[in-house]
Amino acid sequence: MNKDIDLKPDEIKKSIWGLSQKRSKLQSRLMSLSPMIEGCIHKIYKKCGNPKCYCANGKKHGPYRAISKKTGGRTKLTYISDT
Known part of the structure; x- marks a missing residue:
């Protein structure tokens, strides 16, 4: 797959x-x-935050998609909807 090693100057220019x-x-x-x-x-x-929810003892809700961007030294999260 290393065919470029044997190329002549004209072939290199063409490539x-x-x-x-x-x-x-x-x-x-x-x-x-x-x-x-x-x-x-x-x-x-x-x-x-509900103490009776399954997320209180392990598996959390999600995944939720978000975009993070630094603005003025702080990170801002913007959530993306599924639709």
Whole structure:
């Protein structure tokens, strides 16, 4: 799988040019996508606070999906709905 070792300078230039063309096409596709949300996706598990609930002794409720983002030195969680 290491075929690039024996390439001649002209073949290397051709390969670089082809990769550059692929990169340009991928950049164009990426720029045409809708805006992205900045942050990290997390799965959150929670206790509900009811002492008789199963979550009081082990298994928590969830997973709930959330996006975390640092703003002004603090981390803010924004929950994502299932729909």
